[in-house]
Amino acid sequence: MTSRSNFPNQFQQQSLDLINSLIEINAAVFFLVDPDLQHKGVVRYNLSSATESDYQKKFAHLDPLSPDKFHNSTDLVITLDSQISEQQLQQTEYYQQFMLPNKHRYVADILLRQSNRIIAVISVIRAPCSENFTAAELALLNKLQPFFEYALNAVYMPKRVAERQSLQEKYQLTLREVDVLELIIAGFSNKLIARELMVELPTIKTHLIHIYQKTAVTTRGELLARIISDLKHSL
Incomplete structure (x- = not known):
């Protein structure tokens, strides 16, 4: 994932770079969430635009970590394995037709809110050959969440809108x-x-x-x- 200028996704890019420097990830995506729950302002790491487009068109509604499922929660970081067992996951269309072909297995989402509504998600992904996120890694992501959320609301979003x-x-x-x-x-x-x-x-x-x-x-x-x-x- 590359960018030829700092406009308008520098904060998202740097956030993914920071996470990648702290824990092992195979892919990641930082996207804004419109009120209609559509992705917008997407920045990716090791993830093609075709994969993102395929996700939005065909698989977003099947995702166990879809943001609409967590608008009333107070979770800062959620993992795929906390929402569905491995046996159940492997039987789903989402896993068979989207995750498996793209070599995705372990997912942790950082939820960023404004006035209790999710306005952005940082999704970090590991391949089947990797190990699941450890308790220490998830604790680190939970510690980073308030910084990402503050920067998003106080700096990045106003600048992007302006x-x-x-x-x-x-x-x-x-x-x-x-x-x-x-x-x-x-x-x-x-x-x-x-x-x-x-x-x-x-x-x-x-x-x-x-x-x-x-x-x-x-x-x-x-x-x-x-x-x-x-x-x-x-x-």
Whole structure:
């Protein structure tokens, strides 16, 4: 997972890097949770956009750790094995068709809230050849949770909203065009943006044409230079 700039996912990237430096993980994802429970603002570690898209389209509702199951809980960190036995898990469609093909087995989710509502999740994953998370590792993740939650609410979310609003107002972009622009700045190709936003490639190309027109540029390089410069000087 790489990023060509600090906009807008630096905090998420650094959070995953921190966890990866402290405990062994094979993959991870840090995603925001919209009120409709859709993933947004996804940053991944060793996890493809195709896998994330497949999860959202086909398997999210089957996930034993789906955020909607924990909105009324006070849990800070939850594990897959605390919710379902290994025998039951292996019999599920979720395990057979999603986890197994992607070499996922052990999962621990850090739940981040705002006013008691889950607004983001950091999901760390281990392969079947690895060992389950130890009590000491889970205790460490529980200690990290308040820091992640505070930073998310006090620093990252306001900055991300301000950046999006600044771009939208300056160039009269639609919300979807801002979504596309975020992914362009993060280094995504048109094909990957289409997968990420779950739309057809021609739709992304149309959005890009409109973005070029509104920002008065003709190339992707010019667009990146202009937007990154705008953000540095406006916020």
